[in-house]
Amino acid sequence: MTEFVWKIGGEAGFGIMGSGLLFGKVFTRTGYYAHIYSEYPSLIKGGHNTTLVRLSEKHVDSPVLTNDLVVALNKFAVEAHMPHMSKSGGIIYDSKDSDIKDLKIPAGVQLYDVPMLELAQKAGGDMLMRNTVAIGASLALLGYPVEHFSDIIKETFGRKGGAIVDINISAAKNGYDYIKSKYDVSKFPFKFTPKPNSERKLVMTGNEAISAGAIQAGVKFFAAYPMTPASSILHYMAAKEFEHNIVVKHCEDEIAAMNMIAGAAFAGVRSMTSTSGGGFCLKVEAIGMAAMSETPVVVVLSQRTGPSTGLPTWTEQADLRFAIHASQGDFLKVVLAPGDMAEAYNVTQKAFNLAEKYQIPVIILSDKYLSESYSSVDRSELKAIPIERGKLITKDMKPLAQMERFKRYEFTDDGVSPRPIPGVIGGEHIASSYEHWENTFSTEHFETRKKMVDKRARKITLLEKELEPPTLHGPKDAELTLVCWGSQKTPVFEAIDKLNAEGLKINALHFVYVHPLPKKGIEMLKAAKKLVIVENNSTAQFGGLLKEHAGVSFVGSILRYDGRQLFPEDVHTHAKNILQGKEKDVAVVDKEPVEFYTARFVR
Amino acid sequence: MMATMADFGTRETPQWCPGCGDFNILTAVRAALAKTGKETHNTVVVSGIGCSGKTPHYIRTYGFESLHGRTLPVATGAKLSNRKLTVLAMGGDGDGYGIGLNHLMHTCRRNMDMTYIVHDNEIYGLTTGQASPTSMKGMKTKSTPHGLIELPIHPLALAITCDATFVARAYTGNIPHLTNIIAEGIQHKGFSLIDVLQVCPSWNRINTPDWFRTRIYDLQKEGHDSSDKTKAYEKALEDINSGYEKVPIGIFYKAQRPTYDDELPQLKDAELVNQDITKVDMSKTLAEFE
Numbered sequence A: 001m002t003e004f005v006w007k008i009g010g011e012a013g014f015g016i017m018g019s020g021l022l023f024g025k026v027f028t029r030t031g032y033y034a035h036i037y038s039e040y041p042s043l044i045k046g047g048h049n050t051t052l053v054r055l056s057e058k059h060v061d062s063p064v065l066t067n068d069l070v071v072a073l074n075k076f077a078v079e080a081h082m083p084h085m086s087k088s089g090g091i092i093y094d095s096k097d098s099d100i101k102d103l104k105i106p107a108g109v110q111l112y113d114v115p116m117l118e119l120a121q122k123a124g125g126d127m128l129m130r131n132t133v134a135i136g137a138s139l140a141l142l143g144y145p146v147e148h149f150s151d152i153i154k155e156t157f158g159r160k161g162g163a164i165v166d167i168n169i170s171a172a173k174n175g176y177d178y179i180k181s182k183y184d185v186s187k188f189p190f191k192f193t194p195k196p197n198s199e200r201k202l203v204m205t206g207n208e209a210i211s212a213g214a215i216q217a218g219v220k221f222f223a224a225y226p227m228t229p230a231s232s233i234l235h236y237m238a239a240k241e242f243e244h245n246i247v248v249k250h251c252e253d254e255i256a257a258m259n260m261i262a263g264a265a266f267a268g269v270r271s272m273t274s275t276s277g278g279g280f281c282l283k284v285e286a287i288g289m290a291a292m293s294e295t296p297v298v299v300v301l302s303q304r305t306g307p308s309t310g311l312p313t314w315t316e317q318a319d320l321r322f323a324i325h326a327s328q329g330d331f332l333k334v335v336l337a338p339g340d341m342a343e344a345y346n347v348t349q350k351a352f353n354l355a356e357k358y359q360i361p362v363i364i365l366s367d368k369y370l371s372e373s374y375s376s377v378d379r380s381e382l383k384a385i386p387i388e389r390g391k392l393i394t395k396d397m398k399p400l401a402q403m404e405r406f407k408r409y410e411f412t413d414d415g416v417s418p419r420p421i422p423g424v425i426g427g428e429h430i431a432s433s434y435e436h437w438e439n440t441f442s443t444e445h446f447e448t449r450k451k452m453v454d455k456r457a458r459k460i461t462l463l464e465k466e467l468e469p470p471t472l473h474g475p476k477d478a479e480l481t482l483v484c485w486g487s488q489k490t491p492v493f494e495a496i497d498k499l500n501a502e503g504l505k506i507n508a509l510h511f512v513y514v515h516p517l518p519k520k521g522i523e524m525l526k527a528a529k530k531l532v533i534v535e536n537n538s539t540a541q542f543g544g545l546l547k548e549h550a551g552v553s554f555v556g557s558i559l560r561y562d563g564r565q566l567f568p569e570d571v572h573t574h575a576k577n578i579l580q581g582k583e584k585d586v587a588v589v590d591k592e593p594v595e596f597y598t599a600r601f602v603r
Numbered sequence B: 001m002m003a004t005m006a007d008f009g010t011r012e013t014p015q016w017c018p019g020c021g022d023f024n025i026l027t028a029v030r031a032a033l034a035k036t037g038k039e040t041h042n043t044v045v046v047s048g049i050g051c052s053g054k055t056p057h058y059i060r061t062y063g064f065e066s067l068h069g070r071t072l073p074v075a076t077g078a079k080l081s082n083r084k085l086t087v088l089a090m091g092g093d094g095d096g097y098g099i100g101l102n103h104l105m106h107t108c109r110r111n112m113d114m115t116y117i118v119h120d121n122e123i124y125g126l127t128t129g130q131a132s133p134t135s136m137k138g139m140k141t142k143s144t145p146h147g148l149i150e151l152p153i154h155p156l157a158l159a160i161t162c163d164a165t166f167v168a169r170a171y172t173g174n175i176p177h178l179t180n181i182i183a184e185g186i187q188h189k190g191f192s193l194i195d196v197l198q199v200c201p202s203w204n205r206i207n208t209p210d211w212f213r214t215r216i217y218d219l220q221k222e223g224h225d226s227s228d229k230t231k232a233y234e235k236a237l238e239d240i241n242s243g244y245e246k247v248p249i250g251i252f253y254k255a256q257r258p259t260y261d262d263e264l265p266q267l268k269d270a271e272l273v274n275q276d277i278t279k280v281d282m283s284k285t286l287a288e289f290e
């Protein structure tokens, strides 16, 4: 099987992330899958940025720790990435600006000295075009025709006019030809050939998948305030506002955004907001208002490393409990945590259906890792889920008698009451943050208060049938079951495949519906022999929930809270150790050179 | 058939303190809605939390009793979803000038086409009498037993600065004037801030009916030119600058510019709420990911 990991590293501000996407698309258009993963500190210029592109013949959805070809845009990139090279991998660098004679390059690693700046300048470009040269050079090593890259350049830069396209194409060719003329490319062990007539795959980030899913679901109003790693949802929605007739509002703060979407939902349109932990704090009060007034809202919470400002550009899954318990009082809400791009696209649509059918707040949990990584998907993986709007009333009714109000909070068997929207004759009512009578007027009448709580809670009976059980990955009967949720699906599933291939009897359960817990999921947990919880936080928040609601216990845990998500290798190593009784509770941490993250580059 | 004042009535009796200015605001809003020919089903009244926040409960239209301070964003969401609706927002001085002040400034500059009525009793009523952002310096309240140190906010000057297009003040002691001002605010295309000086018989012993009676005068009777922004600004500060000798009411400032929803081509053909969401075509959008 052909699999290959390319990494480009250098200072921020040199288009590193963009070039990863271009490189990946060369292959996703010609029959391969790609996963593209970026790491960057919270700086605009300077600091070490990396983008990893993993290519494969089968679906790939997570990065790995070992690189096969590194493009080092400065000396530090060589230093930082050479300890993580595969045996016969290569490093492309430019001896004109990186004197690496003092570095001890691991045995077997090939060095390709390419004058990237010079070749870029020869094409009429500058520093920024070194990436293009490097991609050309990389394609030469892989034996891939450079023309596929030229096509992408034409499409991507076409709008900017002919000159920039020509310069980029010739920069790519310069890199390609340089390698061919100076090195014996047949010695580079990784080779790819384009697959003719293959369907182009879609390459999207988690945030793009959520956004496009929302558009597919008919979102009409979107309001937000920028915050990494949720900002790109706002950017995407804003870019699409005319194409799909969506009102997209960058508000004065997250409080406004949340309250605006509640107002919009009350008026009858599908509405959504997105933020990260700090902004979610500000939305909490209005999430409760949506619950009390039974207004359907969808809130995306893309987690970063907390608490407080934390590590703004790194990842974690530590807001699960916060999301589940957000806002005062007892009330029903749904929390969904998709694990990959297709799930993000499809689950977002379901979120709108659940919000409207049950007239409740629905929270979609993502994190920096899922939100900002790219994966390729087959178009058939993205579904159009039929729209269900529940008891929404948009047609005029009989006019109300004078002084009367519509029973918007009518006691019903399923707990869901009819919901006329403003403009509908005969539906006049108040959406209220206060406890209320059926006719929406406020009340402190004890019996009515209790009945209203019960009415709202009763929705769970129907809702329960829609809560999807976790996905079981690996053999049905296993010695050990890894339990994970949300974005950690991809590293865990990949580790399971490898462990199974090694003959180990191990499987995994991945939850998307994390709250309320699906009953079937609880049964599946109980049926497992031994459970290990795998989470991207320090306190095993989901594990605690399962202990409480499923009454299960765990023989071990694999946790990570250093700012990165789990890599498949981490899960592989530690799951094996736990299975063999060598480890029990593990907290994974990477030991990269300190300069990777600190003062050296900070300006 | 046009809706009458009675059509805007509800079965429940208001539960404010005897003598509360909220009764008069309620009367004036119902009258202004009838006067401007609004229909009950096409009108939305959004409120915050406070004594004032209860007002929508007594106006039979669509309504949203939202959160303390969040009146304007909730109203904004509703208006942008269905620009055909007549949207009124109302809340207290604490609600609008304290906890929710940020929203006021931004709603002004957006020129959201709605009418915002602030029940300005210069006190926190519902929470039993603490200083509000418009309480006068030195005022002794439960939260400022030794006298309020800060100077009050000047809401009208602030709204003018933030480019609101209709800035007015009325007084609960003059219902006909209050009704007219609210009706003009409703008819104004753009954002209208109406600051209503309101008596609070329970908690505000300073700004009493007697206090107001000797100080209030009507700008329009003095021939104020409401298109003159500089003059408007001057008048908006007259109360404090005159040592509260003179407290003007009436329309301070009025201007025309496109409203926020006017500038949204997304709404040209149909209001958001009337757009079909069952036939979203994703083919072009998804192809961009290739």
Ligand SMILES: Cc1ncc(C[n+]2csc(CCOP(=O)(O)OP(=O)(O)O)c2C)c(N)n1
Residues within 6 Å of the ligand: B049, B050, B051, B052, B053, B068, B091, B092, B093, B094, B095, B096, B119, B121, B123, B124, B125, B126, B127, B132
């Ligand atoms: C977030 C929040 N903080 C505090 C309160 C308590 N609270 C309710 S009304 C109010 C102040 C009311 O004053 P104002 O807005 O002037 O309205 P009034 O009662 O005077 O009409 C406060 C502090 C609340 N409901 N929500």
Ligand SMILES: [Mg+2]
Residues within 6 Å of the ligand: B050, B092, B093, B094, B119, B120, B121, B122, B123, B124, B125, B132
């Ligand atoms: Mg007040």
